[in-house]
Amino acid sequence: MIAVEVKELTRRFGNFTAVKKVSFSVRKGEIFGFLGANGAGKTTTIRMLCGLLVPSSGQARVAGLDVYTEYEQIKKNIGYMSQRFSLYEDLTVRENIRFYGGVYGLSRAQIKERTEELLSFLKLHEQAHKLTASLPLGWKQRLALSTAMLHNPQIIFLDEPTSGVDPVSRKNFWLLIYQLASEGRTIFVTTHFMDEAEYCNRVSIMQDGVIAELDSPQELKKKYHASNMQSVFMNVVKRAQNEPDSF
Amino acid sequence: MNRILFSIIKKEFWHILRDYQTLMVILAWPVLMLLLFGYAVTLEMRQIETVVVDQSHTPQSRDFINALASTSFFKMVDSDVPQHDFEHILQERKARCILVLSPDFAQSLQVNPETKIQLLIDASDPNAANYIQNYLMQISAQYNFKTNTKLVLPFVVEPRILYNPDLKSYFFFVPGLVAVIILLISALLTSIAIVREKEVGTMEQILVSPVHPIQIIIGKTIPYTVIGFLDSALVLLMGHYLFHVPIIGSLWLLTFSMFLYIVTGLSFGLLISIITNSQQVAMLAVLMSTMLPTIMMSGFIFPVESMPVLFQYVSVIIPATHFLTIIRGILLKGSAFADLVPQLSYLALIAGFLITLSIRKFKTTLE
Numbered sequence: 001m002i003a004v005e006v007k008e009l010t011r012r013f014g015n016f017t018a019v020k021k022v023s024f025s026v027r028k029g030e031i032f033g034f035l036g037a038n039g040a041g042k043t044t045t046i047r048m049l050c051g052l053l054v055p056s057s058g059q060a061r062v063a064g065l066d067v068y069t070e071y072e073q074i075k076k077n078i079g080y081m082s083q084r085f086s087l088y089e090d091l092t093v094r095e096n097i098r099f100y101g102g103v104y105g106l107s108r109a110q111i112k113e114r115t116e117e118l119l120s121f122l123k124l125h126e127q128a129h130k131l132t133a134s135l136p137l138g139w140k141q142r143l144a145l146s147t148a149m150l151h152n153p154q155i156i157f158l159d160e161p162t163s164g165v166d167p168v169s170r171k172n173f174w175l176l177i178y179q180l181a182s183e184g185r186t187i188f189v190t191t192h193f194m195d196e197a198e199y200c201n202r203v204s205i206m207q208d209g210v211i212a213e214l215d216s217p218q219e220l221k222k223k224y225h226a227s228n229m230q231s232v233f234m235n236v237v238k239r240a241q242n243e244p245d246s247f
Numbered sequence: 248m249n250r251i252l253f254s255i256i257k258k259e260f261w262h263i264l265r266d267y268q269t270l271m272v273i274l275a276w277p278v279l280m281l282l283l284f285g286y287a288v289t290l291e292m293r294q295i296e297t298v299v300v301d302q303s304h305t306p307q308s309r310d311f312i313n314a315l316a317s318t319s320f321f322k323m324v325d326s327d328v329p330q331h332d333f334e335h336i337l338q339e340r341k342a343r344c345i346l347v348l349s350p351d352f353a354q355s356l357q358v359n360p361e362t363k364i365q366l367l368i369d370a371s372d373p374n375a376a377n378y379i380q381n382y383l384m385q386i387s388a389q390y391n392f393k394t395n396t397k398l399v400l401p402f403v404v405e406p407r408i409l410y411n412p413d414l415k416s417y418f419f420f421v422p423g424l425v426a427v428i429i430l431l432i433s434a435l436l437t438s439i440a441i442v443r444e445k446e447v448g449t450m451e452q453i454l455v456s457p458v459h460p461i462q463i464i465i466g467k468t469i470p471y472t473v474i475g476f477l478d479s480a481l482v483l484l485m486g487h488y489l490f491h492v493p494i495i496g497s498l499w500l501l502t503f504s505m506f507l508y509i510v511t512g513l514s515f516g517l518l519i520s521i522i523t524n525s526q527q528v529a530m531l532a533v534l535m536s537t538m539l540p541t542i543m544m545s546g547f548i549f550p551v552e553s554m555p556v557l558f559q560y561v562s563v564i565i566p567a568t569h570f571l572t573i574i575r576g577i578l579l580k581g582s583a584f585a586d587l588v589p590q591l592s593y594l595a596l597i598a599g600f601l602i603t604l605s606i607r608k609f610k611t612t613l614e
Binding site for chain 2: 050051052053054072075076078080081082084085086087088090091095098099100101102103104105106107148
């Protein structure tokens with residue numbers, strides 16, 4: 001089963017091409033990592049898949065639906081958490097959950113049920129009536145992911161979800177991602193933390209709008225004779241700079 | 248569909264209620280403006296500082312001076328100062344005018360059909376000078392009729408002042424304030440509410456959900472429509488009960504035209520929010536493009552008819568111009584729907600244009 005399929009996807013902003021003819025596919029239930037420096041094209045790719053940007057050319061299907069014509073359907077099937085903060089700080093935890101539940105068209109009873117589930121799951125019962133602004137960043141991040149999951153999507157896009165979070169919270173966040181994947185959901189995650197890349201089933205390394213490498217962390221480490229993903233990444237970047245024509 | 252809309256409206260109310268400071272400003276500002284315009288800002292003049300130089304010292308001259316002093320218009324600050332001090336008095340702003348009755352005043356009244364008295368006015372404020380002149384002429388005319396029963400005039404104008412018989416300036420300002428407040432609240436708050444979500448990043452999260460743009464627009468605007476209505480009702484009620492501004496026309500017509508005007512303001516705010524990306528820019532853009540034209544060019548204070556022709560054309564595209572005619576007509580004159588068809592049509596036209604433009608321009612993708 002293929003969750004996401006991309007063929008020669010391209011996005012231009014004026015004269016600048018942010019994403020150049022990118023092709024890959026993501027299997028259902030996979031944790032798919034998207035690595036790359038800032039400006040490599042990760043966010044642009046993810047936004048095209050979520051219907052936030054219209055591609056300039058190429059094809060992409062998410063959950064079997066076409067990004068050009070069926071984006072309304074896609075939106076119902078995906079969860080999305082951006083690198084920018086997506087919760088309302090002046091609303092309480094409960095109000096945030098209720099709002100996003102309502103936006104996804106959940107019924108009052110469904111929202112109530114999901115709220116209780118989430119609060120127990122995140123152990124946030126005592127904070128439910130507090131303003132979101134008063135939560136530590138790590139908790140906010142997990143709450144943001146949970147609100148993006150209210151409508152029970154099968155594919156989840158996470159755009160740098162752990163940026164700015166302390167290592168313990170990052171670890172907790174990844175435990176959450178594993179749990180979601182074990183339920184058969186597909187996770188599409190971008191990051192610039194190389195240790196996080198190790199947690200992915202497969203990673204693709206983006207460089208200047210193209211995919212430079214795509215394989216499992218084990219295979220990539222073997223290929224570059226590296227002990228960790230950090231040195232794999234450095235090698236890929238170096239190779240890309242030395243022979244820019246090969247891309 | 249309706250559940251989604253309801254969620255957005257509810258969330259927007261949470262934002263409004265949680266931000267006490269803004270809420271207080273929204274509610275207190277119109278009240279302050281009303282009190283200011285009602286009590287402090289007035290075009291009438293009272294207690295004008297006056298110096299009287301009575302060189303006649305006769306019962307007749309004293310009689311005339313008493314007639315002046317008994318009104319609330321003039322306040323005698325000094326009397327019988329020497330002529331070489333006149334300049335001083337005006338320069339130092341001890342008085343705005345100096346009245347001089349010549350030594351032969353009483354005598355001349357007996358023999359001469361035309362007795363002259365002198366009035367020196369400080370016209371550095373021409374409007375005030377005008378008032379002073381008019382007041383004194385009225386009082387002297389009354390004095391003349393009383394003392395000289397033989398006086399024959401070919402005809403007299405007998406004015407009947409309609410709709411605002413006491414010429415109270417707050418009858419003029421209260422409806423105007425409603426116009427300014429509605430436009431400001433609806434345009435400013437709507438634009439800020441949308442731009443804030445763009446700035447913080449939550450708009451991205453909403454756009455990725457299956458919400459329709461129309462739902463975002465309606466959900467965002469309804470709460471501010473309610474606030475705008477509350478604010479204008481507050482001003483109207485205060486105007487009615489505190490300043491006794493009449494509401495002669497139909498309340499339904501008033502509500503309908505207020506609604507039309509609020510929609511105009513909201514769609515303008517929406518348009519601003521689409522073309523700006525920061526709250527500060529949105530706020531500046533709204534203030535510059537609504538407050539200034541509304542206060543200066545719509546007839547809020549200065550009549551449109553006395554503006555240069557070019558500005559008169561510009562005033563046609565300012566929504567407040569039409570709404571002022573409508574609300575002053577309904578409140579003071581009891582104008583009916585049929586009397587206001589041109590103004591209402593203009594307003595509907597402007598609202599329709601703005602709302603079509605903003606809905607078409609509202610992006611559901613990030614660019």
